[in-house]
Amino acid sequence: MADSGPSSSAHNAGDGDDEIAEVDPEGSYCRYKEPVGKGRFKTVFKAFNSQIGIDVAWSKVSAESNHLSQEQLHSVAKDMMTGLELDHPNIIKCFRCWEDEEHGCINLITELFTSGNLRQYRNMHKHLDLKAVKRMAKQILRGLQYLHGMTPSVTHGDLRCDKIYVNGHSGEIKIGDLGLATLLPYRWEDHEGHKAAFDTSVDVFAFGLCMLELITLKQLDPQHCSNWPDLLADVVDEEARTFIAKCLGPPEQRPTAEQLLADPFFAVRKEKQLTDNPEHSASAKSLPGLPMDGERGGGERRPTGDVEAEVGAGEAAIAVGRLKGEDYEFVFSAKTAEGKLHFQLTMLGVTKPGEENQLKRDIEFVFDPETDTADSLAGELSQQFNLSPTDTEICAAALKEYLAKELGSELND
Structure with a gap:
């Protein structure tokens, strides 16, 4: 009000x-x-x-x-x-x-976002792996999926890399500058392609340009962009080029944000450097501080049933990680299968004076190192079981420590 x-x-x-x-x-x-x-x-x-x-x-x-x-x-x-x-x-x-x-x-x-907007952040860090671009893209799509899924749906209408904000220390990305529907006609007054009413397909087109900007480092705004077909043709990675082309197609053919999140582009594969320049490749590295998707719940959580039976004989068993918080002690155990971790987490209630019975919760889930993070997992558990801020941090710290010690730093990259 x-x-x-x-x-x-x-x-x-x-x-x-x-x-x-x-x-x-x-x-x-x-x-x-x-x-x-x-x-x-x-x-x-x-x-x-x-x-x-x-x-x-x-x-x-x-x-x-x-x-x-x-x-x-x-x-x-x-x-x-x-x-x-x-x-x-x-x-x-x-x-x-x-x-x-x-x-x-x-x-x-x-x-307040410590690292400014995504355009500034990308220009500051010239070398970027496709894996990092995917993580950024998934966060943006999660935000669009939420907006477009509201009743009635909410269209941003002015999505650009300088309208998306970054916390560089955590890799958290958020869409900003919403709710300016009254001012949008000023922004688009000279643009012939958007004289009709806005709908969610406008945001998908703008998201495609954001993706193209992240890969090519060319500033692209929906209102002043006529050379995107040439830039798209220069994208080296074929899957990335195909994915972006879907977003930039005719309005009636553009997928929804939800459909894009399920696109094969996000399937696990060995990533290529965004440039074939040997000089760049020699010094290229992922953006610092981008290990997390910043999304509620990270990747898909699938009940695994009997972890031992699913993983099968001959798979590598992974050691248990354990830390005690305010209300719970978190005990992680897992096995690897097909590049993913099949986890069992036991949450043991910390007994207080006068309490005799210890609360115990057993949770099973699949953790995909390519899309999931310790922070997103802890956020899920916090929402589901109403964890205290301290226990949420302890849970994330226990998993981070476990991943670093048992699996090597590559799973936390």
């Missing part, structure tokens, strides 16, 4: 380099003076949640700079507030949104 209450007051912090320019009406968020980013419609500032002590991003959309009437500004505010209702690990988290009628602007508080 729009907050048209008292306008934020500006004051000087007085000390240090961070000058506080504004505080939200409830007094929870402090915006600093210097902007950290600027787009066509908004300016982004670094801010701070003084109540829980975390950095956030504070975006401002001005009616004056965007030539918006009061009615249009109300409409934009309503659009932007839809972000408060979204909850998905690959969609940027919105904390607060309100309209400042006195100053003719809209304020939006969201997560």
Whole structure:
């Protein structure tokens, strides 16, 4: 709901380099003076949640700079507030949104991403394996699948690499800048190919261009891109070229985000370097900090039944990993088969004074090192069994330690 209450007051912090320019009406968020980013419609500032002590991003959309009437500004505010209702690990988290009628602007508080947007991050890291591109792509598709699966479906309409944000230390990728439906006609006003109503196929086309940009390092925006067929023809990897072509085909032939997630492109195979240049290949490496998909639940979880029977005789047994948390002790055991790990996890309840019976949970699942991570697994377990933040971290740490010790670092790359 729009907050048209008292306008934020500006004051000087007085000390240090961070000058506080504004505080939200409830007094929870402090915006600093210097902007950290600027787009066509908004300016982004670094801010701070003084109540829980975390950095956030504070975006401002001005009616004056965007030539918006009061009615249009109300409409934009309503659009932007839809972000408060979204909850998905690959969609940027919105904390607060309100309209400042006195100053003719809209304020939006969201997560702050340490490594900027995907375009900046990719340009910073020139050498990229196709395996890393796949992990990025899956996170973007998970976010689109969530948006397109809502009732009614939500179309981003302006998806680009600079609208997708990265936490480089974790490899977490999230789609941002949603809820600007009122402003989209300004973005597309000179584009002949999108005069008709928007639907989810527009996002699939834009996703294909994002993929092409990640591989070719050529900046591609749906509104100003006419040379993508030439760039697509230059993509060395045949499967990648075929996958992107599906996204860029005629609207009626484009697959959905859900269908793309099941595409053979994501099947496990030996990855090729994105360039055949020997000089690049000699020094090429995966992007740092991209071991995780950042998706809720990682890859598909399939009940395995009897692990011993499924794996079969002659497969390599893997040692047990064990760590104790607040409420549970986590005991991992697994066997390898066909490049995947068939896990059994036993969660033993930590008994407290006065408790006699120990809670025990046995969970079986398949872990695919190409698509799953310790963090995504721990996130799944946390949701399913309502684990505490500490136990979630302990669970992930136990599996990471186990993978590093027993299987070698390659499974955590």
